[in-house]
Amino acid sequence: IVEGRFATEDGLIVVATIAFGMGVDKPDIRWVAHADLPKSIEGYYQEIGRAGRDGAPADTMTLYGPDDIRFRRSQIDEGLAPPERKAADHARLNALLGLAEALGCRRQVLLGYFGEVAQPCGNCDLCQTPPETFDATTPVRKALSAILRTGEWFGAGHLIDILTGNLTEKMRERGHETLPTFGIGTEFDTRGWQAVFRQMAAHDLVRPDPARHGALRMTEAARPILRGEAGITLRHDTIKSAPRRPQVKMLVGEEDAPLLSALKAKRRALAEAARVPAYVIFTDRTLIEMAETRPETLDQMARITGVGATKLEKYGAQFLAVITGAQPEDLHPARRKLAGRDAGSLYDRLLAVQADLARGEGGIDKPVTCSSAQLAKLAEMRPADLSGIVRLLGDRRAERFGDAFLEVLREPG
Incomplete structure (x- = not known):
């Protein structure tokens, strides 16, 4: 809790109490500030409810950006929960993103999540300054078509490369430069399309599939839009103001990040079972190379840095199953010793x-x-x-x- 004197925009000095975090039991909290995205709408609702318990006006502020979304996604993917629980967690994160990227009154969106109907509050930022919106039916249909034509097996990074016509090595390997959707999304740059995909998740049109290493799957809500039976409106201000600052350097590319999270989850489970530090199983460098090269056989796995004969024998098949989604062929021990040679x-x-x-x-x-x-x-x-x-x-x-x-x-x- 921070108590003190704070200057407002018009020069007034206000004595106030601002709460950061949980466990606050004071009636005169005037501000609740979230320095990053909360974990769920339920948690957010509880935390902002600590402001204004004395009946006087109170304000809340939440700061978040694309990196927060990626961090929350990776937290879910690297956890040890079963796939159905991870899918539910991604859906809850979509709901929270829907509140952050709302088109209208935040109070309506917040209470609507809990099944309540409310009138516009007139007090939130979106009531006082309505966002600039646009008819996004066409670009969203393009994005959904790219998802469908690639079998719902890819994340936003690769889909954006398809839409913007970015001819990467992975694009050539998969033959995706021949798709009808290749290069049809020139109305936005990469940052703009990232904002579009973020808002599509906020509308719960797409969800990451933990079983497919974060590949985007369409929800039922997306199908009427894809078929041309419904339209959709998105915020234009967040697309125009997509950050141009240098991006935080990631361990792997955006396309490989979900697979890296899945490999880390497997490593964590094995380390906890053996009661050893995670790096004893495999180092981060080894997992990064696995995520980037995606070996399909034990021979290819054996060529990864840090995968010796002993670790290949103990862990190779388990990590290969994470990468390929299927159990590898059961090789004779004499053959496994020759793997990678x-x-x-x-x-x-x-x-x-x-x-x-x-x-x-x-x-x-x-x-x-x-x-x-x-x-x-x-x-x-x-x-x-x-x-x-x-x-x-x-x-x-x-x-x-x-x-x-x-x-x-x-x-x-």
């Missing part, structure tokens, strides 16, 4: 040759196979002649596979 791919080619010749060239002979350990040894040692294969596999197996294995072993790379 040339011997690994050589092992796979030898295994394929063995499958073709297991019953001989005609497919009618008695089956003969090599053990996984033998194939692994062959891939590591790469004997140059048939005698070397005989020493590793024995006469019977060398007779069946020797020439074919030598052909594979002599292939470059």
Whole structure:
């Protein structure tokens, strides 16, 4: 609590009490100030209710920006709650954002959240200075179309690149430069589109999907707009005043941030189960590289900095499942030891040759196979002649596979 004398805009000195935080039990609080976005509308309602309990006028002020939204999203994604709880938390954050980005009386919006109907209060900032608005049906339909055409698998960063025609490497990899929505959003720059997507979330038209690493999914409220059956109005002042200040440097790009949060959540769960610090599982640098490169196999995972053989064996499949959304193929332990090495791919080619010749060239002979350990040894040692294969596999197996294995072993790379 801060008590003292404060100067107003017209030069008057006011003696007042300003409350920061919780636990305030004084009737004459004149101001409640939030230095960042509260966690929920319920919490916000309780906190501002500490002002003016003596019946005299009181004011509240909340400061927030795009970084606050990203921070709240990452807090949700990095938590250990189940996916359905995370989805509900994102919906509650959308409701709070709806209050922050409101078009009209904030008291109406606030009470409407709790199911109450109220008349405009005439006292809030939006009643006294109504915001500049515009018909945003067309740009919102463009954004929703980009979401739909990419299968609802991407976050705002990549969608904005599509709308603005930013031909990134990821755009080429996915072929999204051929989409009809590529480059159709030139009416706004990147900052303007960020404000549009923020307001779309405030209207609960889109929600991040924790199961898809923050990819935006449309809600039912968005579908009439996409079909042209309904329109939507957005605030133009927040788009025009989108910040041009240097952005805070993020650990990863906006597109990879939700995946990084999911990887951190997995690391946290494993660390708590093992009762060790999180960095013992993997360091931040390792998780960042995972989020940016998105390995799809254990071989690719093994090439990530900080993923040695031991950690690949203990944690590789679990983190790969977070990245790909599916359980990776269950490799034989002998094959897993070769992950990330040339011997690994050589092992796979030898295994394929063995499958073709297991019953001989005609497919009618008695089956003969090599053990996984033998194939692994062959891939590591790469004997140059048939005698070397005989020493590793024995006469019977060398007779069946020797020439074919030598052909594979002599292939470059």
